[in-house]
Amino acid sequence: MGKLRWNILGIRGNPLATRPGMVKIQEKNVMLRKCWKTLLIGILFTLTLLIAGCWDRKEIENRGYVLGVGIDHVVSSGPKGLYDLDKTPQAAGQRKYKLTIEMPKFNKQEASKEVNKGQNHLIWSGEGESMFAITRMISTKTYFSPFFEDIQILVFSEAVAREGVGDILDFFLRDAEMRRLTRVFVTPGRAEDILKAKLQVEEVNSTFIGKLTANTDKAPYFAGKAELGQIAQALRSNHSFIVPIIVTEDKEVRLLKGAIFNKDHKMVGEMNELEILGGKILRQTLKQGIVVAPNPADPQHTVAFEIYEKKMNIDTSVQDDQILFTVKVILIGNLGENMVHEQDAVDPVFTKAVEKEIAAEVTRSIKAAFSKQQQLKADVTELGDLVHRQHPDYWKNVQDRWDEEVFPMAQLNVDVKIQIRRPVITH
Structure with a gap:
């Protein structure tokens, strides 16, 4: 009986196994066993990959996370004395x-103990002409090599910026580790001093400075952020661009003005706070903020207008091979501050006078920004792109000489209207 059951289940020698139905069953069983074997091998192979770990794993303490970079000219050490030691030789280029x-x-x-001393960071430096070679040379000073994927800021000294930054940026734009969102700054002094400054914050200097640009939308008098990716696009398109200027004072850092770079990638001048406000309107990037003007009740004091809505439009027209820009701006907001407390802010005459003063201030800022760009022959507000969109045929004839010849001769009409919605205190 046992033998019969064994044969019925498909054992060889059973005459029932030769029937067509039983043959198909056996074939299915064989295929099923093969599938299970393949699946089991696949699972085992996957598990071996998961438990193997990272072949290129590197402990976080052994990786040199670069958060900030400063670029200066080498300071001359003066005449070489008889017993001075030679510096490390370079294969090519100059120091x-x-x-x-x-x-x-x-x-x-350890960092928390020394944070008040400004020792929550490490500073390394090297000299040379090639940025790539310098970073590799810094690797010989420490057991961890520079790693740029978390870089926050890139600071140029004004002396370097005025010579040109196009060649220097080549390394930072080619390096696969470099972030396109890296903030770029210019400082009047030494760039290394920005990184070494003892600030009254617990964060590393570069991390703190990188976050400063988050508030520039609320402060229209200060230059906005300049990112490495935006500058790369300007370099490829031969456009002028603007970079915030940063300074340190009394354990603080401050965004001050804007450094203007022409299409040859050289810093040629600055925009002050008033011109930056007008530049944001010309570029149509103004979002919010306050505008301060003389108080019509007493010009010795001021009045502040808070912007919470804006309408901006710029049209272009071509006549006799000359460009005319027509700027129309409507700013809607509140009376943010009245320094003459005795004045009745609800008085319609006073409200109209304030609107007129604010409109005059905004008009002055737009004209100042336009004039400064013409003077420096650098269209940092990208008005040329507007001409390109509205007059493509004309642009083909002037694009190669736009910054140097055509733009400096352009004309400007400005029409600014201010609307104060809430002139009184609401609570």
């Missing part, structure tokens, strides 16, 4: 630039 990098300290306990 022209000093590149300074800032890294965080990963021993948080």
Whole structure:
């Protein structure tokens, strides 16, 4: 009986196995066993990959996270004395630039003890002409090599910026680790001083400075952010561009003005606070903020207008091979501050006078920004792109000489209207 059951289940020698139905059953069983074997092998192979770990794993304490980079000219050490030691020789080029990098300290306990001394970061530097070669040379000073995927800021000294930054930026634009959102700044002094400054914050200097541009939308008198990706696009398109100027004072850093770069990638001048306000309107990037003007009740005091809605439009017209820009701006907001408390802010005459003063201030800022760009022959507000869109045929004839010849001769009409919605205190 046992033998019969064994044969019925498909054992060889059973005459029933030769029937067509039983043959198909056996074939299905064989295929099923093969599928299970393949699946089991696949699962085992996958598990071996998961438990193998990262072949290129590197501990966070051993990786040199670069958060900030400063680029200066090398300071001359003066005449060489008889017993001075030679510096490390270079294979090519000259000892022209000093590149300074800032890294965080990963021993948080030690860093917290020394944070008030400004020792929550590490500073390394090297000299040379090639940015790539300098970073590799810095690797010989420490056991962890510079790693740029978390870089926050890139700071140029004004002296370097005025010579041109196009060649220097080539390394930062080619490096696959570099972030396109890296903030770019110019400082009147030494760029390394920005990274080494003892600020009254616990964050690493570069991280704190990188966050400063988050508030520029609320402060229309200060230059907006300039990112490495935006500058790269300007370099490829031979456009002028503007970069915020940063300074340090009394353990604080401050965004001050804007550095204007022409299409040859050289800093040629600055925009002050008033011109920056007008430049944001010409570029149509103004979002919010306040505008301060003389108080019509007493010009010795001021009145502040808070912008919460805006309408901006710029049209172009071509006549006798000359461009005319017509700027129309409507700013709607509140009376944010009245320094003459005795004045009745609800008085319609006073409200109209304030609107007139604010409109005059905004008009002055637009004309000042336009004039400064014409003077420096640098269209940083990208008005040429507007001409390109509205007059493509005309643009083909002037694009190669736009900044140098055509734009400096352009004309400007400005029409600004201010509307104060809430002139009184609401609570």
